Amino acid sequence: MKITLFDKTGAKISPLWPLALAGLAFALICDVFWRYVYFVGFPDGHVTELQAVEEPLAINFNWISLVLGLWFLLLAIMARRFAIKKMFIYTAILYFAIVVVAIQQF
Numbered sequence: 754m755k756i757t758l759f760d761k762t763g764a765k766i767s768p769l770w771p772l773a774l775a776g777l778a779f780a781l782i783c784d785v786f787w788r789y790v791y792f793v794g795f796p797d798g799h800v801t802e803l804q805a806v807e808e809p810l811a812i813n814f815n816w817i818s819l820v821l822g823l824w825f826l827l828l829a830i831m832a833r834r835f836a837i838k839k840m841f842i843y844t845a846i847l848y849f850a851i852v853v854v855a856i857q858q859f
Contacts, residue, residue, distance in 0.1 A: 765836045771829035774845060778822030781852070785811050789859070807859060814855045821848050
């Protein structure tokens with residue numbers, strides 16, 4: 754029997770789980786953007802060395818979170834037709850590992 758990541762016969766999950774993680778990803782994007790990108794050098798325009806190092810990290814984290822947030826939305830749409838449990842778990846573990854590494858870097 755061939756087992757694939759998108760199997761119509763396997764255990765299905767609710768579309769709310771991928772939607773919740775997509776919402777978390779988009780909330781983290783907003784939080785990181787406002788803290789580490791938008792207010793760099795506020796209010797006097799002086800950028801410290803720490804802010805200069807944190808800004809590219811925050812921008813990269815935001816791009817990764819945007820891609821994975823859109824992937825979670827796609828998984829939520831596909832959850833009604835396919836059993837996406839394995840793909841969802843793998844992606845969720847990957848995203849939480851990225852968040853942990855990002856927290857360590859900031």
